Amino acid sequence: MAADSPPRDPAIALRNIVRTFRSPRGVIRALDDVSFDVAPGTITGLIGPDGAGKTTLLRILAGILGSDSGQARILGFDPSTEAPALQRHLGYMPQKFGLYEDLTVAENLDLHADLHGVPEDRREELYAPLLSMTALGPFRARLAGKLSGGMKQKLGVACSLVHAPPLLLLDEPTVGVDPVSRRELWEILTRQVRDKNTTLLVSTAYMDEASRFDRVVILYNGKILGEGRPEDLILEAQGHVFHVVVPAWSPRKLEPFLARVPGILDAVGEEDGVRIVVEETAPPPFPGELAQARTGAVSPRFEDAFMQRLAHGAPGERRKAPSSPENLGWENKRTGLTDGAKEESIVIRDLTRYFGSFCAVNHLTFSVRRGEIFGLLGANGAGKTTTFRMLSGLLLPTSGELRIDGQDVLSSEVARIRGRLGYMSQKFSLYSQLTVRQNLTFFTSAYGMGGRRQRDRIAEIEEFFELTPYRDESAGLLPLGFRQRLALAASVAHEPSILLLDEPTSGVDPVARREFWRTISQLSLWGVSVLVTTHFMTEAEYCDRVAIMAQGRLLTLGSPAEIKGQARTPECPTPTLEDAFIGLLEKVPPAEASA
Amino acid sequence: MKALVIRILRLAQKEFLALLRDKKSRMVLIVPPLVQLIVFSYAATFDLNHISYAVWNEDPGLYSRQLLARFSGSSNFRLLKAVGSEGEVRSLIDNRKVLLVLHIRSTFSRDLLAGRQGTVEALLDGRQSNTAMILMGYVQTIVQGYNDDFVSQNGLTPPIAPLSIRAWYNPNLKSRWFIVPGIVGLLTLVVSLLVTALSVAREREDGTFDQLLVTPLQPFDIIMGKILPGFVIGFAESTAIVLVGVFLFHVPLRGSLLALYLGIFLFTLSGLGVGLMISSLVSTQQQGLLGAFLFLVPSIILSGFATPIANMPVFIQDMTLLNPLRYFLVILREVFLQGADVRILLPEYGALAAIGLGSLLLAGHFFRKRIG
Amino acid sequence: MTSQPSFMERWVRVRAMIRKESLQILRDPSSLAIAIVLPVLLLLIFGYGVSLDARHVPIAVVQESRTPASEGFVAGLRQSPWFVPRSYPDIHSAVAALRRQDVEGILWLRENFGRSIESFRTHGAHVVVDGVDDNTARLVEGYLTNTWETWIGFRNLRGRALSFQPVNLDVRIWFNPDSRSRDFLVPGLIAVIMTLIGALLTSMIIAREWERGTLESLFSTPVTIGEILIGKFIPYFLLGMAGMGVSVIMGHFLFEVPLRGTLLVLTITSALFLTTALGMGLVISTISKNQFVAGQIAIVFTFLPAFILSGFIFDIHSMPLFIRVITHIIPASYYVTILQSVFLAGDIPGVIIPNAIALFFFSLFLFTLLVRISRKRII
Incomplete structure (x- = not known):
């Protein structure tokens, strides 16, 4: 099929593509003068945070969205005028996979085969490898809506591959999918490219996927921030990345401090110290307090290169770290860290929950200390959300014990315990029709605040989260990063001693993510205990301790360093947390796939 | 206590803003009721005007012309044409050109002169049987008037003592007097259902419902917060409709305002209760809309709004006992046209209060804080 | 492969779309509820419960x-x-x-x-x-x-006196001598049911695909917008005709409404009206992209007019002039006129033909509009 376009010509050639949208906030340039080529038979990654313009670009390439100006040739076709011809040679998977949830696996495949004119007698021959590759064979008669997230994703890819297209466009295929499924998907895609000489263009918000691509295009705010082989891009950061350790300074305290030092482009806590990306090839002089700092060069990662380019290419995009964190006033509160480092704020013992005969959480036992950041990791359906819902009182356990601040959740007065909890759900559940201030007013009232105290507190919170300029805007119209910030603001406004965060950073760009974690670290220093679930293994590094769950059980529990240590093998001397995670899950017998 | 009130007021304020800051839901709440009010009020009437009719007069005499003049002089009737054959009559009625053909045979005047009875045939299109029946009544009235005058002019003995009939409360039998109070009920129900039926579902879809449940708020607070805006909007819209009915359509408002507003209060309560119940049972807005629709259609049809409950079979009449609109229509019509006061309507108030509280309790039960 | 697609290829795609829609109808309880439960419920309520005739x-x-x-x-x-x-x-x-x-x-x-x-x-x-x-x-x-x-x-x-009224009124009600209101309510109801299936149900189907992101996936395949629309039209058309069939059978056999015209005329005119209703539903759906709004628009602009302004319960003759003018742009009013004639009077060309022509032009207008406003583009 690839013979349709001679191998020397690029499969995709873009020149000066511009696309604007009108929005209530004015005209947005979703794509601003974008030009690049994609060579046939390669994997190209389109990397950028939410709102960078990745989806807009892929839609233009698929011929389902027009551009304002610029030229595009895809497989030799102009998508704006020759879309019907182009679409015969194209596989495209939109975000959320574009599956009909009320059709079965086989019916979804048949639909795509029919629409692409795949002859009936060739189908079995084409389906067989797809089904075996995706391990969907046994589930042909299952409704797509009843598949797990990872299986949906594979089915989505299989549907777009059903006519063996020479070009495959995938829009964030790995978002919201656990690391095991992600790894499996990449194996499928890589094989497809190598064996069938397919050209692949994939968008992603995960920086750590960059190494899988032949080439990457970094998109930010509609502009191309960089382009090239990932190794080359990473090489540019060579010599600019260091690991800083200051004795007696916890990384959590050190990181925001370093982030404010001029000349440091990025600072992120890692193990016992802080990883920094700096302007020059040597760290800038540190302020006096950090005289004892020990600094060592480390080899750069793609994310370092991204942050470096971002600092150069889009200055002013960075938000300053909170200037005077002391003004939020936790330290005076009962939650303050006294000597109670050992005090346990969440105790879970033998917690079990059944749905019918299905055991979602199976004799779970762990505890979270005061001021600790505790990460709960696991594949989709591991029981994380069920645990969260029981902790927040939305769901009753079948059996087991749950204590919050020493009080039994199941027996004490629920309302009093709820006042101590802050809860932030993955959808950033806000009233989108209400303004920032109205949201904050409502949530503080719901926790019983009123009068002057409420007004002062809201002003304080707005200032701390830098939401003051936006206080009269509707929450629904805010950019995603601000929505996340507001959701966090709303969940801490009543000064909870325990914070439950369910996938708090999904889809948020790395810059906003860093700020988010800085705030969380700050809160933990003030004695707030944080329980968090996440799919981003790099984020688990921010946690003091991490628990990995599968099929409702606890697989392991320990600090990130301990868990990585467990996974160390001769073949893999420096495993990442993700390697450890996948290694653990692979040892678990496969669950009945109905989960 | 004060804290509770403040909490509920804040919740209500949030619901209000959520309803009215969104352009779409603002439109849904304001535009359809207004359109319905105007269209219903004008269109939903059984009074007939401009009835097209034809005349097949085979009688050359004076009396037939006298009688027919009474029809052509009536503002309700509009003569389309005079015809001369049965075929023409058939084609006019078949093709719906006319609703009525008056046929007078050639012997009509002769019979009357001779002291015999003359016969007028009225041929009606029965495809809309209700229209036909009403039309028959109009024709009867005109013929009766002619008879009375004929008798008195010719000094004859009246054949029978005519029945004296008076219609109370609505002496001219104006449809609008019947329909407009009904619309108050209908639209109040639509609005109170829409305000609540989608609200919990929307919060579920947005994820804010969980967020609400993890706060120290009690189900009672949440329910109160959700129904307060419904009350305000329901009161505002029904007041607007009452004003339009009284001042634009000149429907008399004879009873006490207290009785009217007590009824609106209890009815809104039951509408909101049913809406919340639907809302707490469904998981998406689409299901909420469908549920509201499935409740709305039968409750309008079986309320006595357009067709009398007394005409329904007994088991359906029993079913209507659960229909809040049924009681509210009684209250509205009694207050508007019969000048009722609170005392007379106690049974209706009781029924509405029972439905309202019952459905609210059920709604509260369905979204208990802990699901499962 | 870049040549014009063959007829066979188009047919395969249309068939795939039809199969997909049909499966979705069968598996979605809410569409079956609108298409089957609601009509039967309405027929039972109207057939048994509602009568404008005063008896007892x-x-x-x-x-x-x-x-x-x-x-x-x-x-x-x-x-x-x-x-x-x-x-x-x-x-x-x-x-x-x-x-x-x-x-x-x-x-x-x-x-x-x-x-x-x-x-x-x-x-x-x-x-x-x-x-x-x-x-x-x-x-x-x-x-x-x-x-x-x-x-x-x-x-x-x-008794003794032989007295009489000078003028005797002899009333004959054609077509429905007993004046059974059920005989005109049931045919009118068919128009309401067809509107429900045609417009309300259909208005949500494209909007649903927008919301779920499946339309984006369809758009990236070689299927044309016309094929998508045909694929949606045919299953819902059959569903609507089935709804009409159920209504006619229930009306005729359960409620004993006479059917004096021919089934052929009934079927042809119903097909015309259903086409119009589907046209309205698809246009609403294409414009709104959001199920909630689509449903609201469908209720306000198709269902309520079919209920109130079609002559189904309230005779158009009773309405003031400006409302009567409005009824001319309500397709249901033409269909109700046809239905009442076909059921109670027979195939009367003078009624059927002009009203059927009106319906034809409505559907022509709506589908022309539909083709003009639907593009195989995301925005």
Whole structure:
């Protein structure tokens, strides 16, 4: 099929593509003068945070969205005028996979085969490898809506591959999918490219996927921030990345401090110290307090290169770290860290929950200390959300014990315990029709605040989260990063001693993510205990301790360093947390796939 | 206590803003009721005007012309044409050109002169049987008037003592007097259902419902917060409709305002209760809309709004006992046209209060804080 | 492969779309609820529950003195199918009953009733009807007058004086001599049901694909917008025709509504109307992209007009001029006119043809509009 376009010509050639949208906030340039080529038979990654313009670009390439100006040739076709011809040679998977949830696996495949004119007698021959590759064979008669997230994703890819297209466009295929499924998907895609000489263009918000691509295009705010082989891009950061350790300074305290030092482009806590990306090839002089700092060069990662380019290419995009964190006033509160480092704020013992005969959480036992950041990791359906819902009182356990601040959740007065909890759900559940201030007013009232105290507190919170300029805007119209910030603001406004965060950073760009974690670290220093679930293994590094769950059980529990240590093998001397995670899950017998 | 009130007021304020800051839901709440009010009020009437009719007069005499003049002089009737054959009559009625053909045979005047009875045939299109029946009544009235005058002019003995009939409360039998109070009920129900039926579902879809449940708020607070805006909007819209009915359509408002507003209060309560119940049972807005629709259609049809409950079979009449609109229509019509006061309507108030509280309790039960 | 797609290729794609839509209809409980449960429910309610005809109207009778004459008239009332007389001792208790709406009217036979009947002069009979529900009041009036005149005429025949009204009105109601309101409500209801399936259900289907992101996936395949629309049109068309079939069978066999026209004419005109309704649904759906808004628009602009402005319950003749003008842009009003003729009168070309032509132009207009506004583009 690839013979349709001679191998020397690029499969995709873009020149000066511009696309604007009108929005209530004015005209947005979703794509601003974008030009690049994609060579046939390669994997190209389109990397950028939410709102960078990745989806807009892929839609233009698929011929389902027009551009304002610029030229595009895809497989030799102009998508704006020759879309019907182009679409015969194209596989495209939109975000959320574009599956009909009320059709079965086989019916979804048949639909795509029919629409692409795949002859009936060739189908079995084409389906067989797809089904075996995706391990969907046994589930042909299952409704797509009843598949797990990872299986949906594979089915989505299989549907777009059903006519063996020479070009495959995938829009964030790995978002919201656990690391095991992600790894499996990449194996499928890589094989497809190598064996069938397919050209692949994939968008992603995960920086750590960059190494899988032949080439990457970094998109930010509609502009191309960089382009090239990932190794080359990473090489540019060579010599600019260091690991800083200051004795007696916890990384959590050190990181925001370093982030404010001029000349440091990025600072992120890692193990016992802080990883920094700096302007020059040597760290800038540190302020006096950090005289004892020990600094060592480390080899750069793609994310370092991204942050470096971002600092150069889009200055002013960075938000300053909170200037005077002391003004939020936790330290005076009962939650303050006294000597109670050992005090346990969440105790879970033998917690079990059944749905019918299905055991979602199976004799779970762990505890979270005061001021600790505790990460709960696991594949989709591991029981994380069920645990969260029981902790927040939305769901009753079948059996087991749950204590919050020493009080039994199941027996004490629920309302009093709820006042101590802050809860932030993955959808950033806000009233989108209400303004920032109205949201904050409502949530503080719901926790019983009123009068002057409420007004002062809201002003304080707005200032701390830098939401003051936006206080009269509707929450629904805010950019995603601000929505996340507001959701966090709303969940801490009543000064909870325990914070439950369910996938708090999904889809948020790395810059906003860093700020988010800085705030969380700050809160933990003030004695707030944080329980968090996440799919981003790099984020688990921010946690003091991490628990990995599968099929409702606890697989392991320990600090990130301990868990990585467990996974160390001769073949893999420096495993990442993700390697450890996948290694653990692979040892678990496969669950009945109905989960 | 004060804290509770403040909490509920804040919740209500949030619901209000959520309803009215969104352009779409603002439109849904304001535009359809207004359109319905105007269209219903004008269109939903059984009074007939401009009835097209034809005349097949085979009688050359004076009396037939006298009688027919009474029809052509009536503002309700509009003569389309005079015809001369049965075929023409058939084609006019078949093709719906006319609703009525008056046929007078050639012997009509002769019979009357001779002291015999003359016969007028009225041929009606029965495809809309209700229209036909009403039309028959109009024709009867005109013929009766002619008879009375004929008798008195010719000094004859009246054949029978005519029945004296008076219609109370609505002496001219104006449809609008019947329909407009009904619309108050209908639209109040639509609005109170829409305000609540989608609200919990929307919060579920947005994820804010969980967020609400993890706060120290009690189900009672949440329910109160959700129904307060419904009350305000329901009161505002029904007041607007009452004003339009009284001042634009000149429907008399004879009873006490207290009785009217007590009824609106209890009815809104039951509408909101049913809406919340639907809302707490469904998981998406689409299901909420469908549920509201499935409740709305039968409750309008079986309320006595357009067709009398007394005409329904007994088991359906029993079913209507659960229909809040049924009681509210009684209250509205009694207050508007019969000048009722609170005392007379106690049974209706009781029924509405029972439905309202019952459905609210059920709604509260369905979204208990802990699901499962 | 880049040449014009063959007919076969197009057909395969259309067939795939039809199969997909059909499977979705079968698996979505809410579309089956609208397409099957709601029509049957409406038919049962209308067939059994709703009637504009007053039968067995409870009426209060107050006899101030029991004379043979008054007993005779009350007996006459009792025999009539229209009334259920209930005796009350005095006028006050009868008025109270009227206020409570226990009775629809009062027949008050004064003490002098017997004598007045004999003397033909003053009358001792008074009737009060509850005018609140004007429609029932008018019917009660008519029935009472009728009963009264029959009784008097019968009495006079047996008695001495042979007296008569100078002009006798002989009323013949064509097509529906018994004036059964069910006979015109059921055909009208079919129009409402077809609107529900055609417009309300269809209005949500494209919007649903927008919301779920599946349309984006379809758009990236070689399927054309026309093929997508045909694929949606055909299953819902069949569903609508099935709904009509159920309604006709229930109406004809369960509720004994006559069908005097031919099935062929009924089918052809229904197909035309359904096409129009589907056109409205698809246009709404294409414009709104959001199920909630689509549903609201469909209710306000298709369902309510079909209910109120089509002549289904409220005769268009009764409406003021500006509303009658509006009814001309309501497709359901043409269809209701056709249906009432086909069921009760027969295939009358003078009614069928012009109304069918109107429906044809509606559907032509809607589908032209649809083709112009739908593009295979995301925005």
